Amino acid sequence: MDGKNGLWVIVERSANGFRKVALELLSRGRDLAGRLGEVSGSRPGVWAVVTGPGSAPGTEELYRYGADEVLMVCHPLLEEHRTDLHAAVLADLIRERSPGIVLFGATAWGSEVAPTVAARVKTGLAAHCADLRIDGRGLLVQCVPAFGGKVLGEILCPDRRPQMASVRPGVFQAVPGDAPAGEPLVVRPELDDDDRIKVLEVQRREITGKPLEEAEVVIAGGWGVGSRENWQLLEELAGLLGAAVGCTRPALDEGWTEGEHTMIGTSGKTVRPKVYLGFGISGATHHVVGMKDSGLVISVNTNPNAEIFQFSDFKVVADARAVAEALIAELKAGKTS
């Protein structure tokens, strides 16, 4: 199998395996491939393409979430942070094997590799897709947000190949199947290095809180939370609920939060928890885009006409601090009784 016309998912490796967005894309890719099969009469294979210094363990996971084939691209120079080299080998492979569709996770890594590859193979790339589907002609319809998510636009790449898209983590769901694991195909491309880019140092950041994307409950706070002391109450409440704490940009800028990685929205995370509980958030499109797919949405705001209420299942018109305190008291009472 040479993978011609295949649907590729570019898999980013992380310290402990693969980034989850790759699994999300494989699951979506499986559906898209099925649909392409119906429309065109031939279902393309779904390929998980992994680049790195050596072969990666745990590839069963890639098969389980949707890959028919795993292509392992190994070279000692393909260290995680050399996005330039990852892009170079991927562009070469794409020219060689002519996939029909290539999908990337829009992580820091993916959002740097994807446009580089697209510019090298001179094809189109749709960024941060909110949805992907196949139309009646078998073209990939890429649905991209504009104006912070206020508007969605469909993008097509009718003539050039591959059709390429990037998707933020959390937009699609990773759905395991029961396909058996296969044997990854390993390729060892040639690769040269020069002195143009060199990694000097890597500073890992310890992230203490629960990862937002994985939490069943997200407590989100905005500028209306008012102070760092009040923010502590949200943290305490999150502890009691087993929730992760997210924020809006003004709350981030005030320095109340754990940092950039807790921001929800256009330029931050996309979350879809079972429950989203928001305090002092106005409901700007930039934020709503990142939480709109949450299960139950409850919002607390002192302004009875706050925009966020339109996007909520339940509204509480009250002071954020008072409601947080009452919830903490209620939960503590419940625990001791």
Next chain:
Amino acid sequence: MSGLKIAVCIKPVPSPDQYHRVGIDPRTKTLVREGIPTVINPLDKNALEAALQIREKCGGTVAAISMAPPAAEENLREALAMGADEAYLLSDRAFAGSDTLATSMVLAAAVKKLGPVDLVLTGNESADGGTAQVSAQLGEWLGYPHLMHACGLEVMEDGFIRVDTAREDCRVAYRVKLPAVVSVVRTINKPRFTSLMGVIAAGKKPLSVWTSGDLPVDENFLGLEGSPTKAGDIYQPDLSRRCELLEGSAGEIAGAVLQKLRAAGLQL
């Protein structure tokens, strides 16, 4: 190192704090953005600020470049007022409908025409389209090394810069050989305000308009025709929910909220 010649890419965008006013005309199915002023893309001000700081330290010149309709002259004047030395407006009907590959091709042509440039700075992403694709693609058209997500920038020994980049769970510092393209994120600096003196000075600074004929463009990737991606339908997602009011004393509200959480399947 002696003075750097820096080009900063400035994209005029509809003011991002007014995107709630953006809509779609239900009949014509076209975008409505009436009355929303056009401003410099916020991150491009960070890019310009970074360029000005380098110039203040090492000398050199800063050129602002924009591919946009003629009205963008106003935005480029603002860039000059902030401190850029010269500005170039790339404006031609032939550029209309460009996607990121076509846009970056034109920007690259302008950088080439500027002569040997040491550093090209851009914002990481634009607020309206927000693709975050132009900078890397510009780097590819130019054949320069390029990096995104820069939260720190420092000129090193002759011919190199140090670029600190912010990723999800780490910061990575690189040494990059010039010429290079770097895109910056919000945390890199706080853009300066324009002073009245700056505004007065800007009036006398050179602002050139270049059309397609002035630039070494690649005809195969020009404008709508040369863009691999084509825009289809646009629509406005309906995200509205029922929004029931929960009332009562703080304690009653807390009880009601917890009951909803349990109903949603949480074990409390």
